[in-house]
Amino acid sequence: MKRRKILILCIDAGSHDYLAASDLPTLQKLAKAGFYRHANAVIPSVTNVNNVSIATGTFPETHGITTNYHVDRATNKGEFIEDNRFLLAPTLFEIAKASKFADKTALFVTKKKLLRMLETGTDIAVAAENPPSEYIQMAGEVEPIYSIEINWWLLRAVRETLRRDDPEFVYCSTTDWVQHKYAPDADPSQRHLAILDQIIGEIVDADPGREIYITADHGMLAKTTALDPGHLLTEQGIPASAIPIIKDRYIAHHGNLGGAAYVFLKNRADTPKAIETLLSTPGIEEAYAAEDAACTFRLHRERIGDIFVLADKTTVFGELETAVEPTSVRSHGSRHESYVPIIGYNSPWSATDFEYNLDIGRLFLESLR
Template identity: 40%
Template sequence: MPRTTILVMIDGLDPEYLAACPAPNLRRFAAEGFHVSGAGMMPSVTNVNNTSMVTGHYPAQHGIVSNYWLDREAGIEQYVESGEFICADTIFAQCQRSGGRSLLAASKDKLRRLLGTDTDLAFSAEQPTPEAVAAAGEPPHVYSLEVNGWTIEAARAALQAAHYDLAFIATTDYAMHAYGPQHPESARHLAILDAALGRLAADVPDAQLLITADHGMSDKRRMLHLPEILARKGIAAQAVPIIKDQYVVHHSNLGGCIYVHLEDPAAADDAIGVLRETDGVEEALPRHQAARRFSLMGERIGDILVTGAADVVFGDPAEVALPPGLRSHGSAHEMGVPIIGYGGDFGGFEFRENRDLGRYVSQRVLN
């Protein structure tokens, strides 16, 4: 077994980017190791999928079902940015119990805050350590194409400076929200990532790499405001955006999946009838069905889970105008992710979902 296992989560790496952009190192990893078309978790947003990767579990077990949630019991809305919300054991905690050391390097600080518990070293490009700055320079802005290169370089430096048994590197999807696969800036972003990953593989001796994404990315051209549609039929409802986080420049908090909370839960059947008739709504599922279908923790989701057609996002025009050229995620159309493994003995282990990276670490590395 290699001495260091490195999981790389390339945020928003839709398979289309790999198909369209030159990425010689990723192609070499795939050719010498393996490459499969995998699936992510629903809702296809960052926190849900990253938590599945570091626990190996579905959201029904780990409890992270959105980036943002309405806690109906407490009557408050809040960002899901703390490890306290995670109900399952992480690979970092398992690593610690087995006497190993782990590292988390993220572009976005929200992932350090959510996942960093029980790591031996955790930093982000927004909250770097002095050592990371000394090794990789001042981090570029979190809304830049260069920030992900910094995060991988800083992780490489940390892995060269001290031994870690496990590392989790998480980039940000600013570039994918901003540019489609055919845009020259996407080729430049992929080249930055690819070069940094090539150096990582070359310079960390005896490492195995597993690379995947949390979700894909689609062009979004239509916006639906579901509370207004329901209000026209006399149903009072609140829509809580699953994608919402503090990186508004990325997506204006507009995503392809939303939790609807009804003022009167007894109106659920009527509301679902209205939503299913609405053009652009792909699925409207009552809580228990949504929880079963997508393996979600039922008590943390809305009365109704609504998913959009490929080009649809959910939002309130009183709060936000649909930006021209919006690219976003959250729906079932952004669940496809690549899974690439390199440098390890992956024989006999089936990688089908991004959460399998965590499962592999639990079952094969730390066991």
């Protein structure tokens, strides 16, 4: 019986508009031979939440990762989520090994934080931000984290590892510095994707029978207004603070400005009044009490704020000096950046089997039962 082998590639911010604006013959070939599906990302549409959802095949209500930055309500202290201490579900790597699907698994990511979050169950785990020396020999000199070239390095490392080690299960996730800086029709965006497409073509040519799934964790849009929901509520006599869910250490990407935030109230009895105030504010499109947010978006109830807010298409949330400020940034996090593609090649499933990007992981897990 033919051995089943899988490669899942998450192109960070690789949404429909970016793919459509570029000449990508390999992706077009894979979609024609398999399928191309317009699907959904998990909301909030940020890196941690969606990569973990794909790599566990579950929603945040199960795996526990609801943000890039966690606030402990007991102490009111916050910390970046950069390892697996907060992860509540097994990874696809763990289950692939335990079920005997894979003798060898591999994880390739650009950011170190994703490596530490997802590496359990891997035989090979590489972050382009700080790779082992043997992979520098394989894929070339290390590139800066804030560069186009680092994603090319990552895909070269995947290509060479597939040739050398032939792992049965591989997950790869790039970074989105390019999309944060450039629109889909900009030359750097198109060069970035063209080289990725070329390397993917080389991977397919070397192993044409491998199952390949290509998706994104979120999209990316230009923003012109920044709001601080906590500041806004406090000015209206409702003491509160707010954390943008996008908040991480990679501030050159987005300045910690994103389209979703958790609001923490000094007095939770203020929730109805706070939601009414937020929804009357231009730029805020949706606001949910914690229980409603957990139910609507399948979030872990103990890992979110008192209120979950989503911005409109041109607005982001941040921790600001004033309640409202003009801005000029490309970012994500809201419902507007939650629409992503799924390309499937050599897949046993059809396009209609996929509603969310995480269904790639979910269907794989179901196939092992």
